[in-house]
Amino acid sequence: MNSFNDIFNQYDWEQTKRSIYAKSSDDVLKALSAGKRTLEDFKALLSPAAAPFLEQMAQVSQELTLKRFGKVIQMYVPLYLSNECNNICTYCGFSLDNKMRRKTLSPIEIMQEVAVLKDMGFEHVLLVTGEANQTVNVDYFKKVLDLIHPHFAHISMEVQPLDLEEYMSLKPYGLNTVLVYQETYHQEDYKKHHPKGKKSNFKYRLETPDRLGQAGIHRIGLGVLIGLEDWRTDSFFTALHLDYLEKRYWQSKYSLSFPRLRPHSGGMEPKVEMNDRELVQLICAYRLFNQELELSISTRESPKFRNHIVKLGITAMSAGSKTNPGGYAVEPGSLEQFEISDERSPDEIARIIQMQGYQPIWKDWDSCLA
Numbered sequence: 001m002n003s004f005n006d007i008f009n010q011y012d013w014e015q016t017k018r019s020i021y022a023k024s025s026d027d028v029l030k031a032l033s034a035g036k037r038t039l040e041d042f043k044a045l046l047s048p049a050a051a052p053f054l055e056q057m058a059q060v061s062q063e064l065t066l067k068r069f070g071k072v073i074q075m076y077v078p079l080y081l082s083n084e085c086n087n088i089c090t091y092c093g094f095s096l097d098n099k100m101r102r103k104t105l106s107p108i109e110i111m112q113e114v115a116v117l118k119d120m121g122f123e124h125v126l127l128v129t130g131e132a133n134q135t136v137n138v139d140y141f142k143k144v145l146d147l148i149h150p151h152f153a154h155i156s157m158e159v160q161p162l163d164l165e166e167y168m169s170l171k172p173y174g175l176n177t178v179l180v181y182q183e184t185y186h187q188e189d190y191k192k193h194h195p196k197g198k199k200s201n202f203k204y205r206l207e208t209p210d211r212l213g214q215a216g217i218h219r220i221g222l223g224v225l226i227g228l229e230d231w232r233t234d235s236f237f238t239a240l241h242l243d244y245l246e247k248r249y250w251q252s253k254y255s256l257s258f259p260r261l262r263p264h265s266g267g268m269e270p271k272v273e274m275n276d277r278e279l280v281q282l283i284c285a286y287r288l289f290n291q292e293l294e295l296s297i298s299t300r301e302s303p304k305f306r307n308h309i310v311k312l313g314i315t316a317m318s319a320g321s322k323t324n325p326g327g328y329a330v331e332p333g334s335l336e337q338f339e340i341s342d343e344r345s346p347d348e349i350a351r352i353i354q355m356q357g358y359q360p361i362w363k364d365w366d367s368c369l370a
């Protein structure tokens with residue numbers, strides 16, 4: 001076996017979807033009482049049949065999370081470096097066909113942004129860019145990492161998929177975590193949503209976590225964009241991917257996010273709606289399936305939802321986020337990638353976490369641990 005693609009090709013989307021929707025209450029009860037839960041159990045917990053069991057799922061999810069992680073929520077913040085992008089993605093404000101002014105932050109501008117984030121108390125930063133290989137490439141990333149490494153304990157990246165050697169070359173610069181969302185595992189619809197640019201190569205993206213594992217990246221983040229396709233089927237394939245990666249690249253840790261499609265400039269409507277109860281069900285299903293997994297919730301979600309989810313299985317939260325390059329200090333008015341929903345300050349979020357008896361953790365990693 002060379003990569004996850006070999007496993008992925010053994011599955012059929014429609015057949016998988018049918019098997020999730022065919023799960024019964026008995027399957028859910030079996031999954032709830034299982035010691036070590038299988039992918040079939042995960043399907044049951046994801047299925048419509050599990051909806052009436054949400055209370056029980058939430059209780060188990062809370063217990064498992066407390067046992068493994070304690071009463072803590074890790075705090076992080078995105079730093080958008082560039083909105084240049086050579087891809088067309090139907091759901092994104094930075095898409096090449098969206099006529100807008102493009103900007104990539106200079107070293108001076110990056111440090112202006114960093115000063116604001118440090119004032120807010122952040123030690124974990126997530127660097128985000130579009131995909132513009134001529135300007136925002138490995139050389140640019142090395143310069144940025146060099147610049148900000150002394151200021152943050154944990155550096156994550158969500159940029160274009162890179163080659164194995166490129167990931168390996170970024171590690172010594174202080175890169176800890178890489179997030180790469182497949183967006184959807186529905187191969188035909190993936191093509192519709194990514195008609196132009198390097199991102200239209202489904203297989204290259206699908207095999208990116210393999211390259212990250214081979215490069216020995218400390219933490220690998222997976223996920224899909226909820227709203228593009230049937231979320232239950234997409235989540236099953238995410239879990240299948242995770243299961244494969246954990247067995248093969250056991251030295252790395254794994255995290256998951258649950259981005260729901262948000263409004264953006266030139267926006268598209270979600271094909272599939274997921275309500276708040278369903279998102280809670282999904283989070284709990286992942287926790288019951290995997291107790292080691294870090295589960296993260298961003299400011300895409302509403303304040304009400306984020307307040308309620310603190311105790312139910314998640315381990316990380318962003319706060320005070322801006323989704324435009326320069327959004328914190330340099331150019332607060334520039335066009336965002338998408339609208340955020342929770343606009344409360346990091347201090348406010350920290351207070352809400354504390355009010356629930358949990359501790360917000362600003363520093364969750366140190367390079368001496370690498």
Ligand code: SF4
Nearest residue numbers: 085089092094095130
């Ligand atoms: S999702 Fe990423 S790759 Fe696609 S248009 Fe937006 S920034 Fe570019």
